[in-house]
Amino acid sequence: xxxxxxxxxxxxxxxxxxxxxxxxxxxxxxxxxxxxxxxxxxxxxxxxxxxxxxxxxxxxxxxxxxxxxxxxxxxxxxxxxxxxxxxxxxxxxxxxxxxxxxxxxxxxxxxxxxxxxxxxxxxxxxxxxxxxxxxxxxxxxxxxxxxxxxxxxxxxxxxxxxxxxxxxxxxxxxxxxxxxxxxxxxxxxxxxxxxxxxxxxxxxxxxxxxxxxxxxxxxxxxxxxxxxxxxxxxxxxxxxxxxxxxxxxxxxxxxxxxxxxxxxxxxx
Numbered sequence: 001x002x003x004x005x006x007x008x009x010x011x012x013x014x015x016x017x018x019x020x021x022x023x024x025x026x027x028x029x030x031x032x033x034x035x036x037x038x039x040x041x042x043x044x045x046x047x048x049x050x051x052x053x054x055x056x057x058x059x060x061x062x063x064x065x066x067x068x069x070x071x072x073x074x075x076x077x078x079x080x081x082x083x084x085x086x087x088x089x090x091x092x093x094x095x096x097x098x099x100x101x102x103x104x105x106x107x108x109x110x111x112x113x114x115x116x117x118x119x120x121x122x123x124x125x126x127x128x129x130x131x132x133x134x135x136x137x138x139x140x141x142x143x144x145x146x147x148x149x150x151x152x153x154x155x156x157x158x159x160x161x162x163x164x165x166x167x168x169x170x171x172x173x174x175x176x177x178x179x180x181x182x183x184x185x186x187x188x189x190x191x192x193x194x195x196x197x198x199x200x201x202x203x204x205x206x207x208x209x210x211x212x213x214x215x216x217x218x219x220x221x222x223x224x225x226x227x228x229x230x231x232x233x234x235x236x237x238x239x240x241x242x243x244x245x246x247x248x249x250x251x252x253x254x255x256x257x258x259x260x261x262x263x264x265x266x267x268x
Contacts, residue, residue: 009214010035010078010121012071012100013085014060015043017184017266018126021207022082023058025187027051035074037061065099072107078121080214083161086126087154088266090248092255094153097161101125105168112171122173122222124214125165126206127158129178129197135227136197150248166223173222175213179206180227181238184267188232197227200267202235238267 009026013019014036026032027048034057038044041062044052051058061074065085075081085100101123108120129135130147139147148155165174180199187204192212209228213221244265251258 006031006033007079008033008035008077009211010037010075010081012037012065012074012081012083012104013096014038015040015047016084016086017182017203018084018086018206018210019082020047021203022084022210023048023051025204025207025211027057032057034058035061035078037063037065037071037074039063039065065096065103068103068106068110071103072110075104075107075121076111076115077118080122080124080211082124082126082210082214084126086158088151088244089263090151090153090251092153092251092258094157095160097125097157098164101161101164105164105172108172120172122175122214123165124175124177124210125158125161126210127162127176127178127225128155129180129199129227131155131159132178132225132227134195135178135180135225146245146249149252150245152248152252169223173219175210175221175223176225177206177210177213178225178227179209181241182206182267183235183238185235188230188235190228191231192221193227193229194224196229198229198234200235200238201228201230205230240266240268 011019011022015038023034026034041060048058050056052060061070063070083100085096162176179201180197183200183202185202190205190209192209247261247265
């Protein structure tokens, strides 16, 4: 019997919608193992109670995103690292993506020095097509203006994260995934694209696209902005989006109201 090669993938931000979708997709593959970083182990185990047990394919790393030792353990020996730590709430001063990328790069720099013969994983960042002028070129200008302001702090975080990662492209391979609007829906089929984006796409299709880009051995997506389109039926309009946009605009124009505004306002 042939020995099956196993690939290990790290998910940084495992309890969010995208992180959960990545884990669901990867668990379908007998050749995949998952190292999942999260700040709340109980929350992740509640979603994947059997898989989080020993031998279940899901290894949980719980702790601070600033713990370089923890993140180094999480990403060591991985084929790819999915950076999906973000928020749908327009939190002033947001730097979730920057913190995740920064600590991951620090961890990989260590591994580069201590495990010189071991190939480094590819980084796959979840960004947004809204911050890419080309992918968002067909969005009506007024809607684009509203979208940019309703998530201004989050988009700023993503833009700075991309700049940080691009500084290290001489030794790190990165893919920048730029989806349109996202919906919690079933998997319908996707295609990666350098020129077009669809809105909305499901988180499960987004996750499948991210895994496809990570697994590409020809380097077609390395160090490039990539989006995706639906190849099946388009998901329904994500519930909760108008409320999320409204609260996001309040946080943009009146940031001092942030402590008094609701959280978790993303798609339902």
